[in-house]
Amino acid sequence: MAISYTNIYHDKVIDTLSTVLANEFSIPTFLDEHRGNHSFLITPESDSLVTQMSSGVQREYDINIEYSLKKGGQYNKNDFKQMTNVMERLKRLIHNNGSYDNGAVWFDAVINSIEYTRDESDPSILISTAIFNCQHIEAI
Numbered sequence: 001m002a003i004s005y006t007n008i009y010h011d012k013v014i015d016t017l018s019t020v021l022a023n024e025f026s027i028p029t030f031l032d033e034h035r036g037n038h039s040f041l042i043t044p045e046s047d048s049l050v051t052q053m054s055s056g057v058q059r060e061y062d063i064n065i066e067y068s069l070k071k072g073g074q075y076n077k078n079d080f081k082q083m084t085n086v087m088e089r090l091k092r093l094i095h096n097n098g099s100y101d102n103g104a105v106w107f108d109a110v111i112n113s114i115e116y117t118r119d120e121s122d123p124s125i126l127i128s129t130a131i132f133n134c135q136h137i138e139a140i
Helices: 008-024 077-096
Strands: 038-053 056-070 107-118 125-139
Touching: 008 038, 008 056, 008 077, 008 125, 056 077, 077 107, 077 125
Parallel strands: none
Antiparallel strands: 038 056, 056 125, 107 125
C-alpha cells in the first residue's frame, strides 16, 4: 500500500516564502537562477528533525535567500546602500511573519545571517545571501 504525505518543504515553506517575498518586493523571485538586473534566488539548504512525537514530527528548515544586484561601472556607497536596504527590509519582513498562518505553515522564522559578496566570475554583480530558518510541526 502506498503511503500518503505532504511535501511540507516545497508546498508549504518554499511556496509561502516565495509568495511573501513577491507580496512585499517588486523584485522577481526564482528557484533556478538569477535573471535581469536584480532578483531573489531561493535555494533549499537543509531539513532537520527537531523532535519526534507519537503523532507527528517537528522539523527545522534552512533556505538561502540570495539577492543579486547587477550594476554597470564602478560600485559606490549608494549601490551598497541599495543592497543593504533590501536585506534590512527582508529581515523586518521575516520578523513580522515569524509565525505564518498561526504557525500552520511555519513558526520561529528568522534570518540567521547575511553575507555580502561580489560574484567571482562577474565583478559587476553584488550578491547578498540571507539564511532563512523556520520550523514546522506535521501531524502524522
